[in-house]
Each structure stands twice: as structure tokens, then as C-alpha cells.
Amino acid sequence: MTGQDRLERRYRRLLAFYPRSFREGHEEEILAVLLAGAAEGRNRPHPAEVVDLLRRGVSMRLRERWLRQSAREARRARWLIPLRAAIGLWLVVLTGVLCFFGEWWAPVLLLFAAIHFFLSIRLLKSRPRPPSPG
């Protein structure tokens, strides 16, 4: 095994810290840049290069995980939109019925109805924003 092969194997080991989606698209390309930039006769990555690859790889992985997680949460939150709207509507109807039977305090329920409507609209509008990459 030549020094170049050894260097390449070490770089590949570092690139394993990147998410699979990035490696599938860019591993060969980034490897070409790393090897082109390595000094002649070098068989170990420069320490600063090691730190850079670890940092970027891990932060890309965390970012990807965050995006997946927030997509999952957004899907889950979508369920709550009709549910909250229905509860709000039900409270409005209940207030009307209670007022009809002379319960003077019933309009207080409208406050809770408003909270449910407000949260439902906010969920409808909210879109998760990814953290900016390092």
C-alpha cells in the first residue's frame, strides 16, 4: 500500500462522520479536493484538516437530524389543527346554549374558544426553519 492509498483510507474514515446523503453525492468529489491539497509524500491528514472534517461532518449530521425531527413534529402538529378548531367551535355552541338557559357566566368560555382558534391558526401558519449551518 502506497502513502497515497493510506492517506485516502484515512480521509475516507473521517468522511464517515458526514451523513450518508452527503457522502453519496459528494464523497468522491471532496476526497479529490483533499488529495489534491495534500502535500507530496504525506500519508496522514493534517490535524487542522481532521478538526475541520469532524466539525463539519458532525454539524451536517446534527442539522439533518434536526430537519427530520422537525418535519416529524410538523406532521404530528397538523393533527392538532382540526382538533383545536373543533374544540373552539364546540365551546362557542356550548356558550350559546348556556346563555339561552340564562347562565350569565357562559361567555367566559369564549375566551377558551379564542385560545383554541388562535393555536389552530398558528399551527397552520408555522413552518419549521432549519438552524443555519456552521
Next chain:
Amino acid sequence: MGIRSMQETTFLILTALAGGSRHGYGIVSDVEQISERRVRLRAGTLYAALERLSGEGSIEIEREEIVDNRLRRYYRLTPAGGERLAEEASRLHSNARAALSRLDPRGGMAPT
């Protein structure tokens, strides 16, 4: 990009691509030359920036080549990327001009 100013590495990468399409290592050497050997991009930093810039639509892949069994992907500036770079360059230019005019010899603080 709005009010937030661009990072220097981003600015230099876009400037390198303003001179025509380049592959990864081509960008590294061009940035080194533009910055008069002050900035040497690391591969991890370069690809984090390229990912972000393609996501934003400032750059795009132009073509791919295999040279010595190694993949080379060429990137180029999109019209939107060119606009962003032009805006940032004129902002930097006007700031630099203001600074230099205040350091004018007549003001008694000549830059060396």
C-alpha cells in the same frame, strides 16, 4: 441576504466563481490567489459553503468530469448569486471608501 453581511469565505468563493466555472480544488486555489495567500479553504469548510450556496440558489453544478480516476464537479454562479455578490461588493466598496477618505493624509492619519 438583506442586512446581514456575507462571510468572507462565502464572498471569496462567489468571487472565484464570478471568473467562470471551477471545480472544488480550482476554487481553493483561486480563493488563495484572490486573497493573496491569506485564506486557504479547508475541504470541509468549502463543501459546507457549497452545500449552503446551492441550497440558496446562488450557485449550481455545471458539469462533471473524471480526471485521473477522480470525480471533478464544476460549479458556476447563477444570476441570483451574481446579484448577491454585486450587492455585497458595492457595500464593501462604499465602506472601504468611507474608511480611506477619513484616513486621508489631510486628516493627519495617513495609512502606511
